[in-house]
Amino acid sequence: MDLTHIHLLLNHFPTIGYIIGGGLFVLSLITKSDDLKRASLVVLLGIALMAIPTYMSGNGAADAIKSLPGVSKSLIETHEGVALEAIVFMLFTGVFAWLGLWQFRRLARIPAWNVAAILMLTLVSLVLMARASNLGGEIRHAEIRAGQGTVTPEGALARTVGSFVTDTPWMWPTCETLHFVGLSLLCGVVFLVDLRVLGVMKGVSFASLHRLLPWAALGFGLNIGTGMLFFVGIPGQYIHNAAFYWKIGLAMLAGANAVYFTFFDEPWFLGPGEDAPLTAKIAAVSAIVLWVGVMYCGSMLPFLGNSF
Amino acid sequence: MTLVVGTILWVVVITAAVGIIGYALDRSTARQERQERQE
Numbered sequence: 001m002d003l004t005h006i007h008l009l010l011n012h013f014p015t016i017g018y019i020i021g022g023g024l025f026v027l028s029l030i031t032k033s034d035d036l037k038r039a040s041l042v043v044l045l046g047i048a049l050m051a052i053p054t055y056m057s058g059n060g061a062a063d064a065i066k067s068l069p070g071v072s073k074s075l076i077e078t079h080e081g082v083a084l085e086a087i088v089f090m091l092f093t094g095v096f097a098w099l100g101l102w103q104f105r106r107l108a109r110i111p112a113w114n115v116a117a118i119l120m121l122t123l124v125s126l127v128l129m130a131r132a133s134n135l136g137g138e139i140r141h142a143e144i145r146a147g148q149g150t151v152t153p154e155g156a157l158a159r160t161v162g163s164f165v166t167d168t169p170w171m172w173p174t175c176e177t178l179h180f181v182g183l184s185l186l187c188g189v190v191f192l193v194d195l196r197v198l199g200v201m202k203g204v205s206f207a208s209l210h211r212l213l214p215w216a217a218l219g220f221g222l223n224i225g226t227g228m229l230f231f232v233g234i235p236g237q238y239i240h241n242a243a244f245y246w247k248i249g250l251a252m253l254a255g256a257n258a259v260y261f262t263f264f265d266e267p268w269f270l271g272p273g274e275d276a277p278l279t280a281k282i283a284a285v286s287a288i289v290l291w292v293g294v295m296y297c298g299s300m301l302p303f304l305g306n307s308f
Numbered sequence: 309m310t311l312v313v314g315t316i317l318w319v320v321v322i323t324a325a326v327g328i329i330g331y332a333l334d335r336s337t338a339r340q341e342r343q344e345r346q347e
Contacts, residue, residue, distance in 0.1 A: 099333075107340055170314025177319045185326075211337070215330050222326060 003060020003239060010054040011136060014090060014129045017047030022122040029115070038104060041097040042259060044122060048094025049255045051129075052224070053248055055087045058136075059235040071139060074156070079135040081157030084232065086128035091228075093121040095221055101262040102213055158232050165233030172233070175226040182226065185219025187291055190258070194284035197267060197276045206270035213262065220255070241305030247297035254290035257283060 021043035028036035062076045096117045100110045138145040165171050189212045195201065196209050231238055238244045260283045261267055267280045276284070301307040309317070 103337065106337055107344065111340075168314075169311045170309060170318065173311065173315045174318045174322075177315065178322055181319070181323055181326075211334065214333050218326050218330050222322075 002064070003057040004064045006053065007057035007061040010050060010057060011133065014047055014051045014054055014086070015126070015133045017043060017050070018090070018093075018122060018126045018129060021047055022119075022126060025118065025122065034104070034109075037110065038101060038263065041100045041118070042263060044097040044118070045094045045101070045259065046256065048090045048097070049252050051087050051090045052228075053252065055083055055228075056231060056235075056239070056248065058083060059231075060239040063236075063239065065140070070142065075135065075139050075145075077156035077159055079132060079139060080159070082128060082135055083132040084158045084161065086125060086132045087228070089121055089125040089128055091221075091224055093118065093125050095217065096121060098217055098258075098262065099214065101259070102210075102217075105210070105262055105268060161229070162232045162234070165229050171229075175229050178222055179226040179230075182219040182222030183295070186216045186223060187219075187295070189213060189216035189219070190287060190291060193261060194287050197270070197280050197284040199275065202274075203272050205272050206267050206276075210261065210268070213258075216258075220258075237307040238301075241301060241307050243297045243300045243304040244307070247294055247301070250290050250293040250297060254287060254294060257287045257290060 021040050024036055024040035024043060028034075028040055058080065062080065065071050066073055066076060096114055100114050100118060103110050103114060134144075165175070192201075192212065193206075193209045193216075196204055196206060260280075266277050267283075270276055270280070297304075
C-alpha cells in the first residue's frame with residue numbers, strides 16, 4: 001500500500017463525513033437534542049482530523065500519476081489548491097466543534113455565536129470539499145470533464161503558497177518558532193491535565209485544569225497551521241518519509257484522545273483529593289505516550305527519513 | 309523585510325494574537341460560569 005491507495009481510501013470521507021456531521025448538527029438544532037449536538041460535533045472534529053492525511057496523501061498520489069498520458073498537471077494543481085482552501089475551513093470547523101464540546105462541558109450549552117460559526121464553517125467547508133472532490137475525479141475521469149476546460153480560476157493556489165513559504169527568507173524560521181510555541185502550549189497544558197489524572201497534584205480538581213484546555217487547542221491549531229505551511233512549501237521532503245507518516249498518525253490518535261477529556265463524564269467529576277478511574281488513567285498515559293511519540297518522530301524527520 | 313526583523317515581528321504578532329484569543333475566551337467563559345452559578 002502506498003500514498004495513492006491511502007488517498008483513494010480517505011478522499012470520500014471529508015465530503016460524506018461533513019454531510020453526515022453537518023446534517024446531524026442541523027437536526028440537533030431542530031430537535032433541540034443536546035446528545036445529538038455533541039455527537040455531531042465529534043463527527044465534525046473527527047472528519048477535520050481525517051482531512052489532514054487525506055490532503056497530504058494527495059501529494060503522493062499526484063507524484064504517482066503526473067507523468068501518465070492524459071493526466072493534466074494544471075488540473076492536479078487546481079485540485080490541490082481547492083483542497084487547500086477546503087482543509088483550512090475544515091480545520092477551523094474542527095477547532096470550533098472542539099470548542100463547542102468544551103463549552104458544553106463547562107456551561108451545559110453552546111453559546112449562540114459558536115453555533116452560528118460551526119454552521120457557517122461547515123457549509124463553506126462542504127461546498128469547497130465537494131468542489132475539490134469533483135476536480136479530483138476529473139483528473140482520472142475524462143467522461144465528467146467533457147466540454148469543460150481543465151484550468152479553473154483558483155489556478156495553483158497551493159503552489160503559490162508553497163513558493164511564498166520557501167522563497168520568503170523569514171517565513172520558514174517564523175513557522176519553525178511558532179511550531180515550537182504551539183508545541184510548548186499544547187504539551188504544557190496536556191501533560192498538566194494528564195499528570196493530575198494520574199495522581200500528581202491531587203489537591204487540584206479536574207475542572208480547574210480543564211479550564212486550561214483551550215490553550216492546548218490553540219497550541220494544536222498553531223502546530224497544524226505551521227505544519228501545513230511546511231508541507232505545502234516542500235511536500236516532496238515529507239511524502240517519502242516514514243517518520244512523517246508516524247508523526248501524522250500519532251498526532252491524529254492524540255487529537256482523538258483529547259476528545260476523551262471533553263466528551264466523557266468520568267474525568268469531569270474528579271474533585272480535589274480524589275483518585276481517577278482506571279479508564280481515565282489509561283487515556284492519560286496514552287496521551288503522554290502519543291505526544292512524546294509525535295515529538296520524537298518530528299525530531300527524527302531528518303534522521304529516520306530524508307527531510308532537510 | 310530582513311530575516312531577523314521579519315521573524316521577530318511575525319512571531320511576536322502571532323503569539324500575541326494567540327494570547328489575546330486565549331485570554332478573551334477564558335474570561336468570557338469564566339464570566340458566563342459565574343452568571344450561571346448566581347442564577
